[in-house]
Amino acid sequence: MEKAEDDVSNIHNRFSLTLINPSSHYFSLVVSLLVATAITSITHLIYLGSDELWYRIPAVVATLGVIQLIDTKFTKRKEYSKALHASLFGNLIWLLTLVMGIAASIFLSKEISLFFITFGMFLFASFRIGIFTTTLGASIRKGWAICLVQPLAMFLVLIPFEMWTRMLNDPITLVYGISFLIIASVWSFLTDRAGRPGMESTHKTIQAYLASQKNDYSEAEEIMEQRSSLTKVATTQIRLHSPTHQTDFRMVLPEIHPGPYHPVGGSNIPYLIYKNLDSSAMVMHSISDHSLNIPSRDQVENYLKNLDNSFTKAEGLTCTEPVTVQINKARVIGLLFGENPLLFLSLSPHGMEDIPSFMKKEIEQYAKNRNYSKPLIVDTHNAMGKEISKEDSENMLKAAKSCLDTLIGKESHRIEFGYANSDDMDVWTEDLGMGGLGVMCLKIKEKKYFLAWADANNMENGVREKMVQIFEDNNYNLLEICTSDTHFARVKARNKNGYYHLGLITGADKLSKWLLEIAKKAEKEIGTAKYEILENQTEVKIMGDGIFEDYSKALDNSLKITKGFMIGCAMFFLTSLFL
Numbered sequence: 397m398e399k400a401e402d403d404v405s406n407i408h409n410r411f412s413l414t415l416i417n418p419s420s421h422y423f424s425l426v427v428s429l430l431v432a433t434a435i436t437s438i439t440h441l442i443y444l445g446s447d448e449l450w451y452r453i454p455a456v457v458a459t460l461g462v463i464q465l466i467d468t469k470f471t472k473r474k475e476y477s478k479a480l481h482a483s484l485f486g487n488l489i490w491l492l493t494l495v496m497g498i499a500a501s502i503f504l505s506k507e508i509s510l511f512f513i514t515f516g517m518f519l520f521a522s523f524r525i526g527i528f529t530t531t532l533g534a535s536i537r538k539g540w541a542i543c544l545v546q547p548l549a550m551f552l553v554l555i556p557f558e559m560w561t562r563m564l565n566d567p568i569t570l571v572y573g574i575s576f577l578i579i580a581s582v583w584s585f586l587t588d589r590a591g592r593p594g595m596e597s598t599h600k601t602i603q604a605y606l607a608s609q610k611n612d613y614s615e616a617e618e619i620m621e622q623r624s625s626l627t628k629v630a631t632t633q634i635r636l637h638s639p640t641h642q643t644d645f646r647m648v649l650p651e652i653h654p655g656p657y658h659p660v661g662g663s664n665i666p667y668l669i670y671k672n673l674d675s676s677a678m679v680m681h682s683i684s685d686h687s688l689n690i691p692s693r694d695q696v697e698n699y700l701k702n703l704d705n706s707f708t709k710a711e712g713l714t715c716t717e718p719v720t721v722q723i724n725k726a727r728v729i730g731l732l733f734g735e736n737p738l739l740f741l742s743l744s745p746h747g748m749e750d751i752p753s754f755m756k757k758e759i760e761q762y763a764k765n766r767n768y769s770k771p772l773i774v775d776t777h778n779a780m781g782k783e784i785s786k787e788d789s790e791n792m793l794k795a796a797k798s799c800l801d802t803l804i805g806k807e808s809h810r811i812e813f814g815y816a817n818s819d820d821m822d823v824w825t826e827d828l829g830m831g832g833l834g835v836m837c838l839k840i841k842e843k844k845y846f847l848a849w850a851d852a853n854n855m856e857n858g859v860r861e862k863m864v865q866i867f868e869d870n871n872y873n874l875l876e877i878c879t880s881d882t883h884f885a886r887v888k889a890r891n892k893n894g895y896y897h898l899g900l901i902t903g904a905d906k907l908s909k910w911l912l913e914i915a916k917k918a919e920k921e922i923g924t925a926k927y928e929i930l931e932n933q934t935e936v937k938i939m940g941d942g943i944f945e946d947y948s949k950a951l952d953n954s955l956k957i958t959k960g961f962m963i964g965c966a967m968f969f970l971t972s973l974f975l
Contacts, residue, residue, distance in 0.1 A: 433456075524546065525584060526583060530603075579961065590954040646930075656939065657894070670831040676817075688939075690937065690938060718730065718840075721795040725791065730796075735768055739771055744778045779854070837915065844872075848877035856900050
């Protein structure tokens with residue numbers, strides 16, 4: 397697998413860190429108020445031994461609620477939800493400090509110390525420096541200015557007036573508290589510079605990513621486009637036109653990759669191409685990786701406008717029957733249109749990541765040596781998996797070469813075809829993109845072959861095989877089902893992938909029912925056809941390898957710094973338990 401894909405996989409593995417936040421700000425609001433109630437109860441019942449809970453709890457909770465609203469004024473985008481999430485975690489740190497203080501007094505057989513009440517407040521403030529500078533867009537100077545706003549306001553309401561001076565002026569408390577404030581500032585300074593020289597500010601990139609999750613994608617696209625470079629990319633289409641049924645269909649193989657992630661750049665580009673071709677297309681996943689991502693919507697528009705400037709490379713009326721070659725896990729299905737082979741590559745049900753470009757180059761060279769025109773190669777993307785192993789890649793190359801060898805001697809026959817899609821059906825589901833489903837029926841030598849397509853990001857392992865069997869049970873020959881690898885997401889999936897792959901939510905039975913219905917429509921539209929091979933070259937900005945390498949490096953360095961600081965802070969905190 398190429399370096400870009402390694403870096404993307406590394407970045408993707410870090411995605412789980414974004415799932416730490418609760419899914420709803422209502423959850424953070426309710427739980428933060430409950431935690432504030434617990435802090436007040438523990439402070440007065442255990443630390444102070446007072447009976448003032450009846451008015452202290454409402455006062456602390458009310459103060460917290462007001463300050464949470466005020467906090468939004470200090471965030472870069474005035475987001476109430478992020479202010480609530482930050483408040484929840486900060487209050488949990490304070491509560492944990494109080495509990496640890498009680499545990500220390502029990503296990504060390506010492507008197508419980510008021511130190512932990514004030515210390516917890518300072519730890520809360522230290523956390524606020526970190527969270528405000530990394531994700532909420534504040535500078536370190538501004539972080540210092542606002543770090544004590546919420547915890548100190550709660551402290552002043554929580555603690556009786558006559559105890560303020562004694563608790564806040566305690567030298568040991570000030571040493572520990574100010575030390576953690578400085579540690580948080582140093583951590584923030586270092587993590588922000590963790591990606592240099594490739595990435596100027598790690599924090600700005602994180603903030604842009606978080607903003608894009610709220611559909612404010614302009615900053616993320618600006619950062620990515622600045623690092624992107626103009627490159628000529630090819631797009632190949634097989635156009636099938638049936639004069640008798642006035643059907644015009646395109647199978648599209650773009651030399652770009654969907655992404656980088658929803659809703660930034662070309663994340664939904666398969667659907668946009670689909671709509672650009674009057675919803676009569678299957679936008680396949682070519683052999684491409686994330687280095688071929690288009691970084692912004694402006695560049696996507698440029699790409700789409702230039703799709704019309706395609707030229708006809710070849711045309712004809714015939715093609716061969718499909719050839720299937722299976723070598724261990726690897727399966728290749730091929731058809732030949734004149735001198736133009738069309739190959740579908742899959743490891744399903746075992747799955748894999750994107751097919752690496754070296755395999756494309758080797759197949760193209762092999763085809764050239766046998767006097768083929770440039771082959772059209774589809775990465776079917778129809779089962780989840782890791783990067784392809786050496787053994788599987790070798791078997792897939794053998795299968796592709798064997799398929800090309802077999803196609804040389806195959807007789808060509810008159811093409812008839814039909815096409816239908818799900819546009820007039822209710823197929824809304826969380827694991828399917830905006831392009832829905834489509835089925836093409838090829839009738840060659842009185843036999844009907846069906847090719848299914850889904851605008852989805854990969855497939856649940858084994859779903860393809862179940863659908864093939866269900867089609868067979870209904871006397872339909874389903875050659876293959878391919879996904880577009882769209883990076884569009886109908887809903888934000890709170891799982892390690894960040895999306896729902898096809899079949900995970902819907903299931904093979906329901907998908908098969910929909911596809912069979914579409915297949916029957918396609919079958920009714922069968923008519924004699926002419927094919928054209930269309931080529932297009934467009935100059936567009938793509939992200940390249942370097943940007944992912946820099947992002948991956950920045951994340952790795954930031955996590956290393958964070959782990960080091962967390963270990964150091966934990967050890968420093970433990971010393972406070974022995975005071």
